[in-house]
Amino acid sequence: EPEVTQTPSHQVTQMGQEVILRCVPISNHLYFYWYRQILGQKVEFLVSFYNNEISEKSEIFDDQFSVERPDGSNFTLKIRSTKLEDSAMYFCAIGTDSTDTQYFGPGTRLTVL
């Protein structure tokens, strides 16, 4: 199973602050995804990313969110101005092609105060 790491494991921030969550796939993957899970709820799709551009995004992924893969390795999710309701676990997932299984990282717990 492909290995994915995410940093930080826990991020605490003040409302209105910017946060950057990072995903580091260990092996070579082409397809990247971000999902989030509010405490006690199901996992929700945010965005998919391929070849340095967004391929699909959900309604949750509004103008406050952005993704990039600046150095060809790390895959980042940025929230420009965090809100209380952004508090959740954020999971990065990777795939080798668009029809392959998605493997999830351990997640970043974001707490917005």
Add this chain to the structure above:
Amino acid sequence: GESVGLHLPTLSVQEGDNSIINCAYSNSASDYFIWYKQESGKGPQFIIDIRSNMDKRQGQRVTVLLNKTVKHLSLQIAATQPGDSAVYFCAEKIGNTGFQKLVFGTGTRLLVSP
């Protein structure tokens, strides 16, 4: 304010029993399904998958059954162990081409007693 989480259905079994976890999916066009296991504080862990051209697929101690007629998916775990205690999610891939997102079900909590 504090968000209220979904009430997860819970399946409680004894160690050694066989467990069956069920899932109803929504999109008849979905052609790929995955079961994930999520332990507390961790990310979803891949268990087994099945494509829509199959009815059954077996892994190590796990079997997935797919009934496309009624849009139902089940995960069977043989000889359940305490380490199997977790929340189990089914997920369907939505989309025919390109980058298929996963849509997760609400999950079932499996509790295994020694």
